[in-house]
Amino acid sequence: xxxxxLPEKPELKIRxxxxxxxxxxxxxxxxxxxxxxxxRLTLNYDTVFLAIxxxxxxxxxxxxxxxxxxxxxxxxxxxxxxSDIVDYASDINLILAYYKLRDNWKDExxxxxxxxxxxLKSAHEKLKKKYSKKCAIIEEKLRELTELETxxxxxxxxxxxxxxKIMEEVFCxxxxxVDKEREKLxxxxxxxxxxxxxxxxxxxxxxxxxxxxxxxxxxxQFGVNKDNLQDCKLTMRKRIDFNLTxxxxxxxxxxxQLELKINSGIIENIVYLGMLRKMEHILKAGxxxxxxxxx
Amino acid sequence: MKNPYEVLGVRExxxxxxxxxxxxxxxxxxxxDQYRDNPLSKLAEEKLREINEAYDxxxxxxxxxxxxxxYGGSSNWNSGNDSGIFNQVRININSGNIAVAxxxxxxxxxxTAEWYFLKGLxxxxxxxxxxxxxxxxxxxxxxxxxxxxRSTLNKLNNSYRxxxxxxxxxxxxxxxxxxxxxxxxxxxxxxxECMGGDLISCC
Numbered sequence: 001x002x003x004x005x006l007p008e009k010p011e012l013k014i015r016x017x018x019x020x021x022x023x024x025x026x027x028x029x030x031x032x033x034x035x036x037x038x039x040r041l042t043l044n045y046d047t048v049f050l051a052i053x054x055x056x057x058x059x060x061x062x063x064x065x066x067x068x069x070x071x072x073x074x075x076x077x078x079x080x081x082x083s084d085i086v087d088y089a090s091d092i093n094l095i096l097a098y099y100k101l102r103d104n105w106k107d108e109x110x111x112x113x114x115x116x117x118x119x120l121k122s123a124h125e126k127l128k129k130k131y132s133k134k135c136a137i138i139e140e141k142l143r144e145l146t147e148l149e150t151x152x153x154x155x156x157x158x159x160x161x162x163x164x165k166i167m168e169e170v171f172c173x174x175x176x177x178v179d180k181e182r183e184k185l186x187x188x189x190x191x192x193x194x195x196x197x198x199x200x201x202x203x204x205x206x207x208x209x210x211x212x213x214x215x216x217x218x219x220x221q222f223g224v225n226k227d228n229l230q231d232c233k234l235t236m237r238k239r240i241d242f243n244l245t246x247x248x249x250x251x252x253x254x255x256x257q258l259e260l261k262i263n264s265g266i267i268e269n270i271v272y273l274g275m276l277r278k279m280e281h282i283l284k285a286g287x288x289x290x291x292x293x294x295x
Numbered sequence: 296m297k298n299p300y301e302v303l304g305v306r307e308x309x310x311x312x313x314x315x316x317x318x319x320x321x322x323x324x325x326x327x328d329q330y331r332d333n334p335l336s337k338l339a340e341e342k343l344r345e346i347n348e349a350y351d352x353x354x355x356x357x358x359x360x361x362x363x364x365x366y367g368g369s370s371n372w373n374s375g376n377d378s379g380i381f382n383q384v385r386i387n388i389n390s391g392n393i394a395v396a397x398x399x400x401x402x403x404x405x406x407t408a409e410w411y412f413l414k415g416l417x418x419x420x421x422x423x424x425x426x427x428x429x430x431x432x433x434x435x436x437x438x439x440x441x442x443x444x445r446s447t448l449n450k451l452n453n454s455y456r457x458x459x460x461x462x463x464x465x466x467x468x469x470x471x472x473x474x475x476x477x478x479x480x481x482x483x484x485x486x487x488e489c490m491g492g493d494l495i496s497c498c
Contacts, residue, residue: 249457252458272467
């Protein structure tokens with residue numbers, strides 16, 4: 001998870017902003033309550049979108065309370081409490097964070113990720129039992145991803161497939177998937193979101209990956225190297241822009257078909273404004289690096 | 296082989312528009328989705344194949360009068376085994392058997408424009424937009440006159456544009472940015488100064 005899925009703050013209503021924060025804090029507190037305070041450090045914006053979308057689909061008006069929090073000890077903030085969906089989103093947040101740390105550890109062997117794995121180990125064991133099917137799928141897809149990386153895959157579609165499938169699985173919150181039509185739409189949203197995140201992240205990281213000699217699909221698809229990076233970026237950008245926008249189009253269409261009522265303003269804001277803004281910032285090469293934390 | 300005009304239920308020498316309209320209606324009627332778990336599904340499939348063949352033939356050989364003289368020869372449309380396989384691939388794509396369609400295409404040795412087109416459709420259904428676009432683009436480049444390939448490519452481009460139109464309608468990038476606000480201020484200041492007044496006193 002990468003934190004690209006954010007609302008466009010200036011376009012949110014104040015109450016929508018408060019609701020978004022309440023979900024964000026709700027996930028954070030839910031993790032702290034159940035898996036220990038340090039697990040809260042893995043909190044990620046992408047799972048907030050998941051929680052808001054699912055709770056909107058469940059027609060659930062979130063129950064909120066004003067509470068204090070370690071990060072903001074002076075002010076009481078609204079927090080979503082007692083929601084199965086928020087608990088689910090925080091579980092997912094932790095599962096994905098664990099796998100990401102494990103991946104980092106394999107690549108770089110830095111102590112931060114090593115320590116993180118140790119801390120999350122017991123929580124992950126619990127979650128693996130709770131979501132045995134989902135975890136098995138995620139692990140299998142991660143293996144596929146590693147294989148694609150070692151075989152130097154040169155197609156962005158192929159390279160993005162495992163992560164897209166992981167997100168597809170994540171968006172299938174079982175209690176809401178009783179209705180097959182809904183499940184299909186949730187799967188489309190998850191798949192395209194995963195694809196969008198993967199491609200955007202690969203583009204964002206290309207300079208670092210060239211420098212570190214790490215795998216990046218665009219190095220092989222477009223033959224990018226240190227010297228032709230700027231020229232390549234120009235030709236790549238149009239194609240990547242098409243793919244990202246197409247995926248966003250699919251997400252927005254499926255959201256429309258889900259006929260969401262509660263919090264639909266926030267979801268529309270994320271899908272039409274926040275993600276598009278994020279993507280355009282990253283596609284514009286050499287733009288300011290500060291976009292990543294905007295809320 | 297049956298008379299393609301009869302199969303599509305249009306008069307001989309019908310215009311391209313008429314043929315397309317009739318074709319669309321028939322495909323809807325015999326679409327495999329309508330015959331799921333129905334004993335008639337085999338029959339419908341057979342019918343759909345005939346319709347596709349007739350349509351392909353008329354589109355390839357030009358309609359609107361010029362086609363009616365050429366259809367008679369029975370060997371004319373069976374230009375090899377490929378067209379039959381392509382039709383089966385189309386049926387599979389339409390009924391959602393993407394894996395089967397892909398497998399069939401992968402086994403074909405001839406990479407014609409239609410092959411690239413169908414492969415593109417398979418990719419599109421899988422969600423592989425990059426491959427889909429480049430395959431359909433290849434099909435269009437190989438056969439620039441083909442209406443179906445071109446319109447599918449246009450549809451892809453439209454879907455890209457539709458999302459953006461929606462986003463802009465919701466206020467994306469609307470309203471002045473800082474630069475245009477400054478420009479506006481500067482212009483107002485100049486105007487005021489021209490008229491003897493001043494908006495921003497320091498400049």
